Amino acid sequence: MSQPAKSARAPRGAATESRGVKGPKAVQDPHENVPGSAGSRRAAAQRLTMRRKLAAAAMELFARKGYEATTVDEIAAAAGVARRTFFRHFRSKEEAIFPDHDDTLVRAAGVLDAAPPHENPLDTVCRGIKEVMRMYAASPAVSVERYRLTREVPALREREIASVARYERLFTRYLLGHFDESAHHVGDDDPLLAEVAASAVVTAHNHVLRRWLRSGGEGDVEAQLDHAFAIVRETFGTGIGAGRSGAADAPAASVRTEDEVLVAVARTDAPLGDVMRAIEKALKKN
Template identity: 80%
Template sequence: MPESVKPARTPAASTQRLKMRRELAAAAMELFATKGYEATTVDEIAAAAGVARRTFFRHFRSKEEAIFPDHDDTLVRAQAVLEAAPPHEHPLDTVCRGIKEVMRMYASSPKGSVERYKLTREVPALREREIASVARYERLFTRYLLGHFDEAAHREDVSDYDEPLLAEVAASAVVTAHNHVLRRWLRGGAVGDVEAQLDHAFAIVRRTFGTGFGASRPAPAAEAAAETERRGEVLVTVARTDTPLPEIMHSIEEALRRR
């Protein structure tokens, strides 16, 4: 089983577990805001949530971990996106869809996410915990991309020894683009169409780091999934109905550059 991804639970057990984790996180956030992070103890967090100290430690290893109650489940959902990717989809687009699970986690509770963002900026221990969470996604995406190199798509100056580097750099670029958009959105009070901003950032990453990766099982006519040609002053695009929007936009942008 991949590192850091825990076994799947039954839906009922997962729901109950996440509910308890969120209640503990809410109690921790309230205490941190009123008493301060350093002055708050695990016993106080447990008491505020109406549970015993041992219950707290069944869900979190430390009080700083309690600020991020959803990352374990979000990591599992991101992995599920990778595992269920359609065979023709560009692997980098799949990774972009996977990291969107993180954005949706934050967007599900905008106010709480803004408060948590402010707190992590003030408390170094929480910032370190956040960085550790980011590293887990990067490792997951790096492993996925490393398994999806397309030899025919490699540039001549890229060797097998470069594949781990390219996979890690591409995975890091996707996560960095996501985090850049996320932080900007949170600093602005969590308003605006964050998914549109994210898609724009991903299109930049795709153009820059998309070379060399291929789908796991090439679909028939996959290369013609999104073709664009100029007819006079009009651009005509032909695409499969299941072609990802970033793929279509990339094809259009390339055609416009060749004008």
């Protein structure tokens, strides 16, 4: 399973165009590449700005001339940069219309890394993939046009599928990390549940995203996503971890009915989401 994508290096300074003519030697800021420094954040922002500029040029040309008829040179020229600048940011023209996936993958990984210790891992994964939806929702018109292009051009559709697979691997690895993957004894279904649950979260996200894009980017897509995740949690949330010793005898929360009163009993370390879902499920039955 591949590791989360690391932030790409900041773009190098523009080289002197004329061959044989050396420009002045650049003086590097000693804080420029320190993670989290102002220089690092500034370089990352400049990198993303340029990637989006190239992506916008590529999408405009693809829509006007067609994907096959558009060249990298034309994309670079439309963005007002040299061909070599294009290749500092993208390896191919089909990659150019997905400028945010690398950075979004890093942000999603950051959500997983900073998760509270008692949060249900499935809830953490749901929060992580919301970073992907926010990437699309930030520019609805661009996302709708990109969706149209990916449906028409096989190379772009394959690129999008490959990007989705990276998220799924990230979330699967995170869920598996909460269990003893080597304990494949009879009755331990955690590794299977982890992979199925990760796939379910990604599938729910993609289902909501496609529906939103087909509607022209209209509606509260995050509310739709929360509804889809509630279904995934209800299906898989209580099953993950059931194969671990003592987990089946000590559920995070249990609810019973006494006359017209619901009584909930929960472990002190039970995630709030698990407690609320147990209560909600009991209320629906009554």
